[in-house]
Structures are given as C-alpha cells and as structure tokens.
Amino acid sequence: MDLVELLQQAQRLTNETKMDTEMPGVERTMSQVLQATQELHSRVTQTGTNDLQAHILLGSKGVDLPQLTQKLETLSARQSFEPLDPVTDTDVQGYLKNERENAILSVIDETNRSIFEAVERQKWRCIYAEWGEEKELLLNALVGPHQEDFPDVQRQMVPTAMADEPTPFSRLSVIQQLYAKEISAYNVLHIQGTQRTNLVSTFAQLAQQSFDDSLVAEMWNVLVFMADVTPLSRNIDPIKSRQSAPQFIIQARTYLERRYKTYMNKVIGRNLVVARRGGIPNVYNLVGSYVGVTFQRGHSLCGLHDVTDGRPLWPLVYYSLRSGDMGSAVRYLREAGTCPDLLKLMTLQKMGDRDPSTAKLEGQLKLEYNNKLHVCTDPYKKAVYVVVLACDPHDTHVELMRSIDDFLWMQLSILRGQDKRDYNIEQLTYSGLQSLILDKYGENYFNAREKTPLYFQVLALTGQFEAAIEFLARTEANRPHAVHMAIALNELCMLGTPSSVKQPLLSAEPDDPSPMKRLNLVRLIVMYAxxxxxxxxxxxxxxxxxxxxxxxxxxxxxxxxxxxxxxxxxxxxxxxxxxxxxxxxxxxxxxxxxxxxxxxxxxxxxxxxxxxxxxxxxxxxxxxxxxxxxxxxxQLDKALRLVCSLLSQVVHQPPRPGSMRERLGEVTKQLDAALAERKTDVEAHVIVTYTVLTQVMEFFDLHHAGESRLASEILTNNRLIPTTSFEVDECVSNLKRMGSEIIKVLPDILLAAMDIVYEEYVNQRGSSGSGSVYGDETKSENKESLLRHLRGRAKALTNMAASVPYRMPSTTNQRLVQLEILMH
Known part of the structure; x- marks a missing residue:
C-alpha cells in the first residue's frame, strides 16, 4: 500500500465517521486524551455516582444545579413559625418588625384555618350527599315495580271519596274560627240594637271552655280582671284616664292577692296535718295555717322578731297584707300588743281616714324606719313597714321575693299617686313602675320569648295593655289572641289608639305620659284579616x-x-x-x-x-x-264615559270571541236597558257620544260582515261622513259637537267608507264593459253617472279628511288619496 492509497483510506474513514450535526473539531494528542480520562475518573470517584446521576438528570431538564445550590444557601434557615424574639419598649424598629411579622403570621394562620374548615365542610357535604343517594336507592329498591320480588311488603290501598257537598277551603284555624263566630254574633247584636255582651268576658269564657291551653286562659283571666272597672266613654282618652285612675292599681293588686290565697290553699292542702286548719274559713285562719306550715322547722325562725311559742308575728302580718286583708293584719298586731303606732296607722288606713294626724303619724314611723328598721334582720317586719308606709322603693326584699308575682305586688303596694307624693323622700309612681318593667328590665330580663304569657301578664297588670298586645302579636301562634284582646278592649273604650291610622303598630303621641304606647288597631286587624x-x-x-x-x-x-x-x-x-x-x-x-x-x-x-x-x-x-x-x-254617567273611552279604542276592530270588543257589546246591552229608565241622570252630550259609538260599532260589524249597503246607510243616517262635497262643512260642524271619542275613530270610519266606495266602484266598472255591441245606450249612461257619483263621494271623503280641524294620521291621508286616484 503506497501513501496515496493510505491517504484515500483515511479520508474515506473520516467521511464515514462524520456526524450530521455540526460540532467543532477537537484536536488532542494521545497524552491529552489520557490526562482528561484520568481527571474524569478521579472526579467520578470523589463525588459519587449519585451526584453524577443527579447532575445528568437535572441537566437534561434544563436546571443548573450549581446555581440552584447557591440560591438555596442564601435562604434563611430560621423556621417561619418560631416565636419572635422579645424587644424592648424603646426599640421602635424591632417593635415595628415584630408587628409586621405578627400580622403576616396571623394572616397565614387564619388562611390555613379557613381552608381547613372549608375542606371539612365540603367533605361532610359530599358524605351526606352520598348517604342521601344510598338511602334513595335503598328506598326505591324496597317497593319496586314487581310486588312478587318483595312478598313481605304489604301495600295497603287507602280508599278516597269526595264529599257530596264539599266545603270550600278555609285558611282559618279552629281557634280563629271560634273567635270569628263570636265576632259575628257580637256584630249582629250591635246591628239589631240589643244590649251587647262584654267581649273580654266572652273571649275569656271561650278560652276556658274550648282552648286546651291553660296559659292562654290565664292571660284572658288577667285581662278580664283588669278590665273590670268603671266603663269609660269614647270622649275620654284611655291612656290619660288609665294613668290618673287608681282603680287599675287596685285591680292588679287584688288579682295578685287572690292568686296568692289560692297558692296558700294548695300548700295547706298538701300539708293538712301540720297546718291544723280549723275554725272559720277566713284569711286570718288561712294565714295562720300557712305560717305554721312554712315555719315548722326551728332554723326557719332565725333572725325573726317577736316569736311566741314558735309562731312568728311579722310573717303573720305580712302574709295577711299579701292576701289583701288589712283586718287580719291589724288583728294579729293587736293580739301581739307591740308597735302601737303602726297598729294605729294600719287601723286608720283600714277605715280610710286621711286626716292630718294620719300624715303626722306616717312621718314619725318613716323616721323610725329610716333610723332603726332599715337594717332590721327580720325581713317580714321590714316589708310590713315598707308596704304600710309606701317607702324605700329601692329595697329589693330578696328574702321574700320568690316569684314575679311577689315582686309585682310589692311594687304595686308602695305606689303613690302624683297628688299624694311626699317630695322630701323618694317614692315610686305608677309611670315609674311602668318604665321599670318596660324599659329598665324589658324582654331580656323576663326571658319573654320563652315565657311569653308571663311577660304579657306583667305588662297587663301594670296597665300597659298596648305594649302587651303588640308583644303577643309578634308570634304567629299568639297573634289571634292578641288581635281579639285588642278588639275586646277597644269595644270597652280601654285601648289607646293613635290619631292617625298610618302610624306603626306601636307608637307614642307627643303628649302621652312616658312610657305609655298606643296600638294601631286598624293596622293590626288589617294584617290579621x-x-x-x-x-x-x-x-x-x-x-x-x-x-x-x-x-x-x-x-x-x-x-x-x-x-x-x-x-x-x-x-x-x-x-x-x-x-x-x-x-x-x-x-x-x-x-x-x-x-x-x-x-x-x-x-x-x-x-x-x-x-x-x-x-x-x-x-x-x-x-x-x-x-x-x-x-x-x-252612576250611569261615569259608566257611560268609561264605555265611550273603551269603545273608541276597539270599535273598529273585527269581532273576535272573547275580545274586549265583544265584552263591551254585552255591556252596551245592559246600558241601553238602563238608559230607557234613567236617561235623565246622564248629561246630553255623553248620551250623544255613546249613541254614535254604538252606531259606529254596528257599522263596523256590517262592514266586516260584507254588508256594505247597510253599513253605508248607518253612516248616512248619523251624518258622520258626507256623500257630496257640499255636505263636508255640515259633517265637520256635527263632528265638533260630539265628544273626542268620535274623533279618535274618525280615521278608521273614513278608511272603511272609502273602501266601501272603492269596492262598489270596482264592481260597477267591471260590469260596465260586459255588454253587446248593440247594447242599450241608456244603460251605459246610467252606469257612467253612477261612477261619477262614486268618484264624487270619494272626493268628499278626502275633502272632509282635509277639512277636519284635527291632525289626521299621515297613513290615513295617503290611503284616501290613493284610492281616490285609482277611481279616475
């Protein structure tokens, strides 16, 4: 292999290893590659494979781990909810910092709590919803479409039958129906002029016999007793009369005293052996037996004065006064031979003697009470002096006040009228007691919402009938009783009512003594009925x-x-x-x-x-x-005016079943029959307008029915529209003498009349061209004369529309002119 082939092979290998992505070439020697390999190996062995894998994973997601580590190191390691360090009072910056952090922490804590509560509510809501669905599925499965699937489930069919004479539905309850029956009977007696019954007594007897509610009966009994006074006149204001007359105070005291005697009899009846009751059945012996039962144990006599043979004197005197028997109290005091001045004063009070010596004696005894008896350990003796002398209204006598009745009787016993007040010492007046009950104590003190009858009795016994009835009327169950109590008192002229029926249910007049209120009987009855x-x-x-x-x-x-x-x-x-x-x-x-x-x-x-x-x-x-x-x-005149007004709006409409136009047609028949007898009771122009409108109604009935000839005759007879241009002025003058209701219908009358003329014109013109060549020339001339007459009538209608001194609708004028042009 020569160098040329080696170079070509190296280039070919380079091309094969070349990647598609363009990356920078790295030229390293073998020693550099070996050094980089050793550095990578040492780094991996030092940091561990876990950190390397974490770097690779976060790096693949685009997270720079070293930079993230630096950011985490800068965060505060202190817990967010750790208690804040205390700062001194002079460190303003630290105090503000702590307050800011406290505010942030409180917001976070409140948010967490609200989120937890919301999640908890949502959880229970879902649970209840699931339970409801499960119960519904179970109930649906119990009685399915196939009875044989559930043989134990017996279906009992309840037969229903309608009454032969069903009575209409009534919204009155049984109690309300009984009250309403008595009201109807009372009104019948008044209308007949016979002597009317006392509604208070009647309703009280009804409550006792027919209502299965002893509390309601007791409320009526209180009202009967308080209303048993001298009859008042309608010319006297009940509020001022009640505040100035002492008879209401006497009635309230007498009622409480009688009720206490009933209570003592019940106590004695449960303890007959200890009571040793005997002798004449009077208050003297009743009180003696009651005291014997109450103070039969020795520790009950601690702190009491004048105790003889286990029999305390002052409880005997107090309970005699509590029972309303001054004679028994005087008798017990005389037998004891003590307090001669008090005995003398009580004897004079019993006889009703109010001479100057009595006032002097009262002053001496009040001085004695203030000096010695004010801190007496015997509560009964102190109470006797307070009742007889009518002094010390601030003493609560907690040892003796075992019920609201006791408290109320004590307050009523120490009252003084405005004319008998001693201004040297503080005393309680009737209005002061009423303010004490209504304003100072009020509903919350007496727990009036749960003890409604009790609060009513307290208000009624203090002469505040209006406030008592208004309080009773707030609840739906007691509202019928309250309404009829107000009615009964008003019939006896004993209910204070406002001068205006627009006043609220409970109000006060500027000159009324405080805290008296007035009850709006009209509003109360209307709300009830x-x-x-x-x-x-x-x-x-x-x-x-x-x-x-x-x-x-x-x-x-x-x-x-x-x-x-x-x-x-x-x-x-x-x-x-x-x-x-x-x-x-x-x-x-x-x-x-x-x-x-x-x-x-x-x-x-x-x-x-x-x-x-x-x-x-x-x-x-x-x-x-x-x-x-x-x-x-x-009142035919008013009826005719309204009929005319309505007819002018619908008289031009085509007749439709059940429409106002059809209903007015029935009304006009009745009015026509009535006018035949009482025509003189109605003004002339109203009768003229009504008569013309009824004729116009008949005209439109014929027009919509296609009876054009008869319809035209009606208009001609009433001179509403002209037949020629010479009659326009006359028709306009006639129109001015009629009511405005005719003017409202005039555009529709003109359009209907023009439609009749145009229709007749079209018919005549269409028939005029259907003759033979050798037709009658006279007949042609007659038809041409008739067409000219119809065109003249159309011209008269357009002239009248232009001559009427009223603004005609533009569409009406356009339609009239258009039809007239079509006829030429």
Missing amino acids: KCFEQTDTEQALQYYYLLRHFKAEDGTNAMLNCVSDLLVENCDDRMLELVFGVADESNPFRFKGGIFDEFHTMDCDKYSLAGMVGDELSKRSNYESAIKLYFIAG
Whole structure:
C-alpha cells in the first residue's frame, strides 16, 4: 500500500465517521486524551455516582444545579413559625418588625384555618350527599315495580271519596274560627240594637271552655280582671284616664292577692296535718295555717322578731297584707300588743281616714324606719313597714321575693299617686313602675320569648295593655289572641289608639305620659284579616266592621277603605255577588242580598261603596271592572264615559270571541236597558257620544260582515261622513259637537267608507264593459253617472279628511288619496 492509497483510506474513514450535526473539531494528542480520562475518573470517584446521576438528570431538564445550590444557601434557615424574639419598649424598629411579622403570621394562620374548615365542610357535604343517594336507592329498591320480588311488603290501598257537598277551603284555624263566630254574633247584636255582651268576658269564657291551653286562659283571666272597672266613654282618652285612675292599681293588686290565697290553699292542702286548719274559713285562719306550715322547722325562725311559742308575728302580718286583708293584719298586731303606732296607722288606713294626724303619724314611723328598721334582720317586719308606709322603693326584699308575682305586688303596694307624693323622700309612681318593667328590665330580663304569657301578664297588670298586645302579636301562634284582646278592649273604650291610622303598630303621641304606647288597631286587624279575606270573605268583613269608628287621613271611613281595597284586589263576579248580591229583575239598579246588606246601620250603603270602589278601579285603569261597579252604584254617567273611552279604542276592530270588543257589546246591552229608565241622570252630550259609538260599532260589524249597503246607510243616517262635497262643512260642524271619542275613530270610519266606495266602484266598472255591441245606450249612461257619483263621494271623503280641524294620521291621508286616484 503506497501513501496515496493510505491517504484515500483515511479520508474515506473520516467521511464515514462524520456526524450530521455540526460540532467543532477537537484536536488532542494521545497524552491529552489520557490526562482528561484520568481527571474524569478521579472526579467520578470523589463525588459519587449519585451526584453524577443527579447532575445528568437535572441537566437534561434544563436546571443548573450549581446555581440552584447557591440560591438555596442564601435562604434563611430560621423556621417561619418560631416565636419572635422579645424587644424592648424603646426599640421602635424591632417593635415595628415584630408587628409586621405578627400580622403576616396571623394572616397565614387564619388562611390555613379557613381552608381547613372549608375542606371539612365540603367533605361532610359530599358524605351526606352520598348517604342521601344510598338511602334513595335503598328506598326505591324496597317497593319496586314487581310486588312478587318483595312478598313481605304489604301495600295497603287507602280508599278516597269526595264529599257530596264539599266545603270550600278555609285558611282559618279552629281557634280563629271560634273567635270569628263570636265576632259575628257580637256584630249582629250591635246591628239589631240589643244590649251587647262584654267581649273580654266572652273571649275569656271561650278560652276556658274550648282552648286546651291553660296559659292562654290565664292571660284572658288577667285581662278580664283588669278590665273590670268603671266603663269609660269614647270622649275620654284611655291612656290619660288609665294613668290618673287608681282603680287599675287596685285591680292588679287584688288579682295578685287572690292568686296568692289560692297558692296558700294548695300548700295547706298538701300539708293538712301540720297546718291544723280549723275554725272559720277566713284569711286570718288561712294565714295562720300557712305560717305554721312554712315555719315548722326551728332554723326557719332565725333572725325573726317577736316569736311566741314558735309562731312568728311579722310573717303573720305580712302574709295577711299579701292576701289583701288589712283586718287580719291589724288583728294579729293587736293580739301581739307591740308597735302601737303602726297598729294605729294600719287601723286608720283600714277605715280610710286621711286626716292630718294620719300624715303626722306616717312621718314619725318613716323616721323610725329610716333610723332603726332599715337594717332590721327580720325581713317580714321590714316589708310590713315598707308596704304600710309606701317607702324605700329601692329595697329589693330578696328574702321574700320568690316569684314575679311577689315582686309585682310589692311594687304595686308602695305606689303613690302624683297628688299624694311626699317630695322630701323618694317614692315610686305608677309611670315609674311602668318604665321599670318596660324599659329598665324589658324582654331580656323576663326571658319573654320563652315565657311569653308571663311577660304579657306583667305588662297587663301594670296597665300597659298596648305594649302587651303588640308583644303577643309578634308570634304567629299568639297573634289571634292578641288581635281579639285588642278588639275586646277597644269595644270597652280601654285601648289607646293613635290619631292617625298610618302610624306603626306601636307608637307614642307627643303628649302621652312616658312610657305609655298606643296600638294601631286598624293596622293590626288589617294584617290579621288580609290572610283569609279571599277564602273567608264574610268573616273578614265582620272584622272590618269593627273599624267603622276610625277615620283615615282623608276623612273616609276606615272600614270602607278596607272593603274597597279588598274589592279592588279581587274584583271578579263571584266577589261582587258575594258583597253586593244579585240584581233585582224588576229594577236593574237594585241589588238584593250580599254581605254588605247586613251592615245597614252604616252611614254608607253598598251603593256608595260600589261608587267608591269604581273610582279607585278607574284610577288604576281597570275600566272594565269600574264599569261594573258604577252600574251597581247606579252612576250611569261615569259608566257611560268609561264605555265611550273603551269603545273608541276597539270599535273598529273585527269581532273576535272573547275580545274586549265583544265584552263591551254585552255591556252596551245592559246600558241601553238602563238608559230607557234613567236617561235623565246622564248629561246630553255623553248620551250623544255613546249613541254614535254604538252606531259606529254596528257599522263596523256590517262592514266586516260584507254588508256594505247597510253599513253605508248607518253612516248616512248619523251624518258622520258626507256623500257630496257640499255636505263636508255640515259633517265637520256635527263632528265638533260630539265628544273626542268620535274623533279618535274618525280615521278608521273614513278608511272603511272609502273602501266601501272603492269596492262598489270596482264592481260597477267591471260590469260596465260586459255588454253587446248593440247594447242599450241608456244603460251605459246610467252606469257612467253612477261612477261619477262614486268618484264624487270619494272626493268628499278626502275633502272632509282635509277639512277636519284635527291632525289626521299621515297613513290615513295617503290611503284616501290613493284610492281616490285609482277611481279616475
């Protein structure tokens, strides 16, 4: 092999080993290759194969591992949630840094907590959803389409049957129906003029006999007792009368005293052996037996004064006063022979003696109480002095206050009227007690939401009937009782109502004594009756009748407003017949029957009510219903005006079943019959307008039916459109004397008349060219004369459209001119 062949072979090998990618050539000697191999071997043996593989893996993904290592080394190694180092108070920069880091940490912690809670909720939501699906599958599998698959599952078919005379659905509950029945009976007695019953007593008896709820019965009993006072007059304000009359305080105390005597009898009945009850059944012996049962153990006498043979004196006196028997208290005190001054004062109070010596004696005993008895260890003795002297209203007497009744009786016992107050010492007044119950303690103190009857009784016994009823009316279960309590008190003239029916349910007048409120009875009854006025309309009207004495802002009767609103919202034929009755066959303006006929003692009869409802419906653009009401009210003038207004909008339309035009046609028949009898009650121009519109309606009926000749005769007879150009001025003058409703229909009348003329023209012209060559020349001249006459009529219509002093629609003028041109 020579050098040339060796060179060629080397070039061939070079070409075979040459790669497609262009890489820079490396020229190394054998020693350099050996040195690089040794360096690579030493590096691999030092770092290990794992680091080499990591470098290769990250390098293939484009990650520079040495640079990444440098970045990781720069990060802080301190944990993010480690406690912060404390700083001194003067280190402002450290304090701000700590606050910033604390804020960041709190945000991170709150975010983690919210995410955890959200995930937890989502987890349980999914679990419940899966459980629901599983339960649904199980229930569906229990009763499948094939009964034989589940032989143990017995299907019981319940037969259903409709009643022969089904009663309509009522939204009144059983309790509401019982109340409504009593209201209806009460209204009947009032309408008949007989003596009415006491609604408070009637409802209380109803609650006792028919309601299976002792708490409701007890609330009614409280109201009966508080309302058993001298009847008031409607000319006297109930609020001011109640605040100035002491009879309500006396009634409340008497009720609490009677209830406490009942309680003592129950205690004695459970302990007859210890009580040793005997003798005459009076308060004296009752209190003695009760005290014997209460203080039968020796430790119960600790701290008590004047104890003789295990029988304490002051509990006997206190419980005698608590039972409302001043005579028994005086008797116990006289038998003990102690406190002669107190005995003398109690004797004078029992006799009702209020001479100057009594006031002097009261002053001495108050001084003695303030000096000695204020810190007495016997709570019963201290309570007796407080009740007799009506002093020290801030003493709570916690040892004796075992119930709300005890607290309330104590407060009522120490009240003083404004005219009997001693301004040298602090005393409690009636308004002060009311503020204490309503404002200071309030609903939260008495847990009123769970103990509703208790809070109601406390308010009622303190003379705050309005606030008690409003609180009771907040809950749906007690609302029927609250509404009828308000009605019963209002019938006795004992309910304070605001001067305006627009006031909220509970409000106060500027000159009312604090904290007295006024109850808006109108709003309360309307809210109550609105729930069933559509299903039990008769019962709702009985409730609205109770509002006959109230006046709205505009002076109208509140009852009429309520009935009017009812009819405006539900003005169908069934409701109108229910309220107003049916028309008399002999007199279409007289209606017989109807619920409103029962209230014949009202200042306003059902015909005035119908007119009132018609006016309201007219304001609301419900003209069809307003026409019915005006017809019932006998106000033909208003009915005709509305009919004319509606006819002018639809009279040109083709007749369609069920359309307003068809309904107005039935109305016009009734009005025509009514006008035959009472034409003088309507203004002349209204009758003219109505008559022309009815004729126009007949014209369009004939026009749409294809009776052109009869339709043209109607227009000619009423002189609405001219037949020649000479009659244009006359027709325009007649049009000016008619109502504006005719002007609205005039464009449609002109178009319809022009269509009739054009149609006749086309027919005549088409028939004129169908004669023989030797036709009658006279016949041709007649037809030509008729065509000229039709063209003259068309010209008269266009002239009238141009002569009317009203703006005609541009489309109407264009159509009229177009048809006239086609006739030439």
